[in-house]
Amino acid sequence: MTRDRVRRDAVTVQTGYALGTAxxxxxxxxxxxxxxxxxxxxxxxxxxxxxxxxxxxAAVGFVVRVARALWRFAPPVAQPSQPGRTSPDS
Structure with missing residues (x-):
């Protein structure tokens, strides 16, 4: 999967989680x-x-829960291609 697809999927899951719990x-x-x-x-x-x-x-609780859940969410950061490596080879 591409990095953009992973981020979109993560945002979709987080949005569903926020709406469901709200x-x-x-x-x-x-x-x-x-x-x-x-x-x-x-x-x-x-x-x-x-x-x-x-x-x-109930309406205020719903809005606050969605806002807090989405505000705390940070899309996954791309991992280095090899563990322990922080930059590509020169």
């Missing part, structure tokens, strides 16, 4: 913040406020 985090945050609705049987305005808050927290 989706799981968002779902967990929504369930956590929205839990009072079924637990306490909230209705009307209280229910709407809690669900809006849960949606907002």
């Amino acid at each position: 989706a799981l985090l968002a779902a967990a945050l929504f369930c956590l913040v929205g839990a009072p609705v079924p637990v306490f049987g909230l209705h009307g305005t209280a229910r709407d406020v809690v669900l809006v808050a849960a949606s907002a927290v």
Whole structure:
């Protein structure tokens, strides 16, 4: 494989990882913040406020997770052709 192909594949995998973990985090945050609705049987305005808050927290969590995962990612650096060598032969 070429170096460009390896980098593209690495970016694709990292992006998928970031989106997948962000989706799981968002779902967990929504369930956590929205839990009072079924637990306490909230209705009307209280229910709407809690669900809006849960949606907002989930959205922020999703964006923050994606940003952090992609910000930390550095594409793989090309390795020397021979171990221990740092520059090509003259």
